[in-house]
Structure formats: structure tokens, C-alpha cells
Amino acid sequence: MDNIYSNNTLELNEKINELKSIMKETKNVRMYKRYLVILRHLEGASNVDIAKMVSLDQHTVGDYIKNYKAKGLLGLVMKHSTGAPRKLSxxxxxxxxxxxxxxxxxxxxxxxxxxxxxxxxxxxxxxxxxxxxxxxxxxxxxxxLNLSYTRPTYVLKKADKEKQEEFKVTFEDLKKLINGELAHLLFEDESMIRDYQAIQKTWFKKGQRRKIPTYGKNAGVKLIGILDYGTGKVYCEEHERYDAVVFERFLKCILEQYPTGKIVMILDNARIHHAKLLEPFLYENKNRLELVFLPPYSPELNLIEGLWGWLKSRIINNAFYPTLSRVSEAVQRFITHINKTPTEIIDRLCIKM
Incomplete structure (x- = not known):
């Protein structure tokens, strides 16, 4: 065996075991190959055979072995070139x-x-x-410089940055009250889920496109839902229309869903949320339910908005449903499915603010 450890079996075995251990841990493919060269060397393979096994030239294999003999594992660490001088300051x-x-x-x-x-x-x-x-x-x-070629997104020009920052402070204060004065912190919103929603990229045969049939109509399922910031629970109802009567009925249902404890519901400034019809109900339940309104033109601050995008990407985009009842069934299956893993909902929707 032609290596520096031939005369010391114990030391040789220690080096081999050390290499095998570090090879299991490394995720760097290039470093793994360097370790493999030394392992095969310690096992007695010739430089010629090692070069063939790892697809390297014999000179490179010799350099790895030489560096290992001189400095041990540190001799294998890759040196990064500083590259050519930068043209720009x-x-x-x-x-x-x-x-x-x-x-x-x-x-x-x-x-x-x-x-x-x-x-x-x-x-x-x-x-x-x-x-x-x-x-x-x-x-x-x-x-x-961490710049990338990306698709822009629309934002509402009328949004008031100062009011948005004030809301963020309010929200931080509300979070501190959870499990104390505040039992439940909910985000509420409405969304229309159409029978066909949008096209998004998907894998398919090169040079061809997947074809999604459609009736060309604009029918859809109207949803009202809440996202529980503390537990990750999602609750959605389907309605034929959006108006103050429907919204009041929804709020009553939320009180039934959460029979104890103070509830703060964060929601946008839709007209039905401010309807006078709601005033007697809200006054009657003021100790149980408080509505906190988002700043105008600030949908990005309503965390449940992420739920609608998640839902559409999973079951609506690139899909065709022959009837609205099929859309409803797909929506409810999705809600039931994600409620089985509330930690995933929290990680995906609740941690970004």
C-alpha cells in the first residue's frame, strides 16, 4: 500500500473513518469528490485508478493527495478566486x-x-x-447586486403609508394581548372564486400547450372567510350575494364558532362592513366582538388575502369545472385539507407580518 500511513494500521483506520464520516455530512459535491480521492488513496488504490474512478486527471488527483499529506483535511478546502478587478466602484x-x-x-x-x-x-x-x-x-x-428579472405587481396608488404604519403598530399591540385580554384575532375577507380563474405556468410537452376548456362565462362561488392568526384555523362560508344582511349572519356564525372570549376581527372597508344595519348587533355584542378596519387601499395587510391566492393556485388555475357545484366542492375539500395542518397555514399566511 503506497501511502504515508502504510506502517500504522491504527492511524490509517482512523483517517479512513474520519473521511467516511465527513463524506456523510458534506453537501458540497466538489468537496465530496476530493474526500473520495483521499479515501481511495488510503485504501491503497493507485493515482491512475483513482483518476479513472472519479473522472479527474491524474495530475489533479496527485495535487489533492499532496495537499492532504501536507495539511490534512484543510489542504482539501477549495480556494475561491477573487476574479478579475471590478469595472464599477x-x-x-x-x-x-x-x-x-x-x-x-x-x-x-x-x-x-x-x-x-x-x-x-x-x-x-x-x-x-x-x-x-x-x-x-x-x-x-x-x-x-441581488437584482432579478421579475414580473411587477400592481399596488393601489391611493394607499396612505402613514396610516399603514399606524395599523402595523396597532397590530403588534393586538398580538401581545392574545391569550390575555384577547382570545381570538381574526382576519376576514370576501372572495369570488370563478369556475375558471386564471392560467399559470405548468410542465408540458415542449412546443405544445396544455388546453383548458371553458364556457367563457363569469359565474363564480362567493366566499366569506376568516383566518385565525393565533391557531391557523380557516373558516369559510359560501353565499349567493354580498350584503349587510349576509355579513351580519356571518358574524353571528363566528360568535357561535368562538363561544367564549373576546374576538377582534380585522377587515377592509367594504361598504357592507360599515352598514348601519350592523350597529345594533355590534353594540349588543361589543364585549365579545370588535371590528378593526384596515387602512384604505391596503389589501396586502389583510393576511387572509394569501389564502385566496393559495386556494386559486391549488384548485382553480389551469382547471375546468363543468358546474359551480363542483367548484364549491373543490373549495371545501381544500379548506378541510389545509385545516388538518394548521402549522402550515401559520407558516404560509401568518408569519409575514
Missing amino acids: KDQEAMIVEIVTNKTPDEVGFESRKNWTIEIIRQWVIKTFCITMSHRGIHEILHR
Whole structure:
């Protein structure tokens, strides 16, 4: 056996066991291959045979063994190259992040262009810094700066940031009262689940598209639901319409669902939530139920909104239901299914605020 441990069987076995142990723990494929080279070396294989086994050239295998003999396992640690000098300074890179995040191309001289592309960013860098860079170089910089090519989302322009921050403070105070003065903290909302909702990407044969049949109608199932922030419980009802009478009936049902303890329900400013019809009921139950309204135009602060997106992506998108009753059945199956794992609901919907 041609290695430095040939004359000491005990030491050799210790090294082999050490390598086997660390190979089980590592998740780095390249490091695993380096450990494997040394393991086969310690087991007596020649450099030529090891090179064939691990698909490396003999010179590389020799370097690994040499480094291991000199420094042990530390000699196998990969050294990361610092790479070529950066063409842009940190301040210039910060300007890229600032401009891409807060401006559109037409605001900085690219007429009739609203969306940033790598080529437009490259042209902006050339124009602003007088530094020529390749398409690939810009791509690498954007990736390193944690910028990505993503689809924007719409937000309501009228949202009042100050009121949103005030609500967040209120919400933090409410959370501290759970299991004390406050027994249940609920988020409420309504949603229309249509018989066909949307198309989303899915795996299919290359060059072809999956075809989803539809009647081209706009019928749907009207839902009113709550998300229990503390327990992860979801409760939904189906109704034929949305009005104050239906909403009052729903609130009565919630009191039945939670027969004891103070309830705070967070909800948006829909007209039915402010109806005068509700005033006698709310006054009668003021010690049991309190409504806390979100700031106007702030759906992202209503955690149950995430439930509707989850539901649609699971059972509606890319699906076809021949009747509304089938949609209703699918919705209830989904609600029943996720209520079996409330911790998943909490992790998915309740932790983000």
C-alpha cells in the first residue's frame, strides 16, 4: 500500500473513518469528490485508478493527495478566486440599484421605454460612467447586486403609508394581548372564486400547450372567510350575494364558532362592513366582538388575502369545472385539507407580518 500511513494500521483506520464520516455530512459535491480521492488513496488504490474512478486527471488527483499529506483535511478546502478587478466602484453599483429600483428608463433619457432590460442598463452605464461593459458583464453585476428579472405587481396608488404604519403598530399591540385580554384575532375577507380563474405556468410537452376548456362565462362561488392568526384555523362560508344582511349572519356564525372570549376581527372597508344595519348587533355584542378596519387601499395587510391566492393556485388555475357545484366542492375539500395542518397555514399566511 503506497501511502504515508502504510506502517500504522491504527492511524490509517482512523483517517479512513474520519473521511467516511465527513463524506456523510458534506453537501458540497466538489468537496465530496476530493474526500473520495483521499479515501481511495488510503485504501491503497493507485493515482491512475483513482483518476479513472472519479473522472479527474491524474495530475489533479496527485495535487489533492499532496495537499492532504501536507495539511490534512484543510489542504482539501477549495480556494475561491477573487476574479478579475471590478469595472464599477461600489458607489457606481449602488447607483445602478437606485436607478433600477426607483426610476423607469424614460425618466433617465431612454424615450418611450418603461421597462429595464440588460441592454438598456448597459447603455445607461456607458452613458453615465463612460465605461464599456458586455451584456454578460452587466448580467453578472445585476445578479451580484441581488437584482432579478421579475414580473411587477400592481399596488393601489391611493394607499396612505402613514396610516399603514399606524395599523402595523396597532397590530403588534393586538398580538401581545392574545391569550390575555384577547382570545381570538381574526382576519376576514370576501372572495369570488370563478369556475375558471386564471392560467399559470405548468410542465408540458415542449412546443405544445396544455388546453383548458371553458364556457367563457363569469359565474363564480362567493366566499366569506376568516383566518385565525393565533391557531391557523380557516373558516369559510359560501353565499349567493354580498350584503349587510349576509355579513351580519356571518358574524353571528363566528360568535357561535368562538363561544367564549373576546374576538377582534380585522377587515377592509367594504361598504357592507360599515352598514348601519350592523350597529345594533355590534353594540349588543361589543364585549365579545370588535371590528378593526384596515387602512384604505391596503389589501396586502389583510393576511387572509394569501389564502385566496393559495386556494386559486391549488384548485382553480389551469382547471375546468363543468358546474359551480363542483367548484364549491373543490373549495371545501381544500379548506378541510389545509385545516388538518394548521402549522402550515401559520407558516404560509401568518408569519409575514
